[in-house]
Amino acid sequence: MIVTTDIGGSDPDDIQSLVHLMVMLNDVDLEGIISQHAWVPYGTGADGIINDVIDAYEDVLPNLIVHDKRYPNASSIRQMVKTGQPHAAMACVGEGKDSEGSEWIIKAVDKKDARPLWIAAWSGMNTLAQALWKVSHTRSPKDVDKFVSKLRVYDILGQDDAGAWIAKNYPKLIYIRNKSVYGWPKNDEWYRKHVQEVGPLGKVYASRRWATEGDSPSFLYCINNGLNSPEHIDYGGWGGRFSRIRKENIESMDWVKKNNLDEMQYAPYLMYGASEEGGRAINIWTDDIHNDFMARMAWTVTNNYSDANHHPVAVIGNDKSRRIITVSAKAGKEICLNAENSFDPDGNPLSFVWQFYKEPSSYKGNLLLESPNTERMRILIPEEARGKTIHIILKVSDNALPNLCSYRRIVINVKG
Known part of the structure; x- marks a missing residue:
């Protein structure tokens, strides 16, 4: 992932999202943080603000690696902080307008790595546009x-x-534009108590001015937690759910027009937009997101593994991974799903919840889950589900504070 950010502007929400991202770097392979402002001059001291957050991360890193050794060192993060386009919008895209940021994007894409590179866009998009322009020429x-x-x-x-411009000129690019990113955060008091008052990293977490962490869904969407599946945009998860049918001309924020930018000159352009449930696609997971954040912030000030809470491991059969499990079942038959090998690294008791996630399922009828709050769960596959898919989400939770969970998604392909 590469983040493009307008940090340093009038809304401090990018600082909030950057702090949240820092404590999730054991689950995100970060490749860049690019200061990219929609309107220049707009933000001030962007690289300094980013490095202040990285300095705070460095202060707490010895504690973080007690809880997960995958956290990267601070020097490697500093090396990937780059500056994007020096001027705003498409006026700064074209011949001779390469920037440190656009060159960094090209370098990252060109790596011999089979994985896709996600651009988490917390700002304008002209640094990516410049990278694409150069490659195309x-x-x-x-x-x-x-x-x-x-x-x-x-x-x-x-x-x-x-x-x-990008969506118009590169129609094969998987481009999500989410305009349903508000309403899921907790109140200011929650962030004060569980984030801002927790160690060096909490001290640099800015107080809300307008909306809290408006940019965080972009990286929450990609976290490998057993629920999310970024390559399947309609599956749903912590970063929302999106329609498989691209939508025409999803307009930017109203201040794009107010600044006399005409994106409709590129119409028709197609992007993937939020599914019909809109912001609810994130809201249904909000307690889990915040408990996860609270636990990770506690890790930053806890140098003894046994003094903090950690995520349970949801195991289906003998599969301890977080991969999506796909199974086939016959209509009218019963199947059993078994999570009895799930465990908690802290030895805490576990609870189990199996649920039918109807929104991404092509089967939209009723589904009876037998014993949905036990380790083993049975489902009678309805006859009318023939030829359709059923998404089952297992949530395994511990009973510690904060209450932490892990997920497994099982996609059932129903045969005749």
């Missing part, structure tokens, strides 16, 4: 297609005209 069409195929974009709200 220096490589063969085949190589451009290969470059684009490795990119994914999660655009928060749309903050300039470059996103529309």
Whole structure:
């Protein structure tokens, strides 16, 4: 993942999201933090603010690695802080307008790595636009297609005209624009108590001015927690759920028009937008998101593993991974799902909840789950589910404070 951010602007929510991201770096392979402002001059001292957060991360890193050795060292993060386009919007895209940030994006995409590179866009999109412009003017069409195929974009709200230009000119690019990113955070008192008052990293977590952590869904969407499946945009998870049918001309924030940018000059352009449930797609997981954040902040000030809480491990059969499990079942038959091998690293008692996640399922009828609060659960597959899919989510929770959970998603393909 590469983050593009307008940190340093009038809304401090990017600082909040950056702090939250720092404590999740054991589950995110971060490749860049690019200061990219929708309107220049807009923010001030962006790199300094980013490095202040990294300094605080460095202070708590010895504690974090007690709880997970995958947390990266601070120097490697500092090396990936880059500056994007020096001017705003599509006016700063074209010949001779390469930036440190656009070159960094190209370098990251070109790595010999089969995984897609996600651009978490907390700002305008013209640094990515410049990278695409350069590649398109220096490589063969085949190589451009290969470059684009490795990119994914999660655009928060749309903050300039470059996103529309990208979607128009690179229609094969998987481009999400989510305008349903508010309403899921807790109140100010929760963040004060559980984040801001917790150690060095909490001290740099800014107080809310307008909305809290508006940009965080972009990285929460990609966290490998057994629920999320970023390559399946309609599956749903911590970062929302999106329609499989691209929508035409999803407009940016109203201040794009107010700043005399005309993204409709690129119409029609197509992007993946929020599914019909909108912000509820994030809200249904909000307690789990915040308990996870609270626990990770506690890790930053706890140097003894046994003095903190950690996530249970949800095991289906003997599968301890977090991968999505796909099974086949016949209509009219019963299947059993078994999570009895699940365990908690802290030795805490576990509770089990199996649920039918109807929104991403193609089967929309009723489904009876037998013993949905036990380790083993049975389902009678309805006859009318023939040829459809059923998504079952297992949530395994401990009873400690904060209460932590892990998920497993089982996708049932129903045969005749």
